[in-house]
Amino acid sequence: MKDVLLILLLQLLYVPCFTLRTIFIVKQLHYHAASLGFVESLIYVLGLYLVLNGEQNLIAMFIYALGFGVGILIGISIEQKLAIGYTSLLVNLPNKNQLLIDLLRNEGYGVTVYEGEGRDSQRFKLEILTKRNQEDGLFSLIEEYEPNAFIISYEPRKFKGGFLLKTMRRRKIKRKNEIENTYM
Template sequence: MKEIALILLLQLIYVPIFTLRTIFLVKGMSVTASFLGFMEALVYVFGLSLVFGGDKSDIALVVYAVGFGIGIFIGGLIERKLAIGYTTFIVNLMNNNQELIAFLRNEGFGVTVYEGQGRDSKRYRLEILTKRSREEELLNHIEGYEPKAFIISYEPRKFRGGFLIKDMKKRMKNRK
């Protein structure tokens, strides 16, 4: 029975490490991903040796699979908590809401405003880059000012230049 519990525990360690390793690799953080890959391989080999060693019970195989599924869920929770990287939001508005724009800029969000022509009238588009850890905060602010805004988000892979990164670092120091 201890062996079965250990198999489950190892899966609950292995799969979140696997998830985080993949995310760090995609984000270009190769050194961190390599270290996590090393840890992942150790846990993986040890866990498999338990499953395929000894009496090779069907329960061990099922527990291994259940642990894998739960581990994916845990890995997702950890990733959302870490919120590594940035998100760009495209916010389409019917009106040029200067109050919202000023508020967002004052809160440290980089906002670029574009004016365009919609089907029936002018539209205003805000392009906002933010840390993933501030996504919900940003969405709540937009919802408070513009509940009918059309919002699209995506995760930029690379960017450089602009005031935002330097300004974000300065603001984070001031908040501490």
């Protein structure tokens, strides 16, 4: 019974490492991926050793597989909380909502506005780049000021130049300090 619990624990460690390593490879975080690969392989060999050299009963094999499935869920959950990388939002608006555009810019987001022609009318498209961990807040902000917005989110793989997040952070800190000084 002790071996079965150890197998489950090892799988719950191994598979999140595997999941995160795969994500790190996709996001080109090579050193993070290599480090996790080392840990992952140690855990994998030990777990497999326990399964194959133990009594080889069906319960141990079932627990191994169960741990693998649950480990995937844990790995995905960890990655979503880390929210590594950037996201780009394309926001289609029926009207040019200058209040929303100004608010987004004042909040430190770089916003590029395009004017286009839809099937029935003129449309406006906003292009916004932000960190993935800020995506939900950005969605909420847009929905609050423009409930009819059509929003598409995707992850850019590489980018260079432009209104980068370092500048956005400095601007946000400056704005926060201005607000605090106003109320003091």
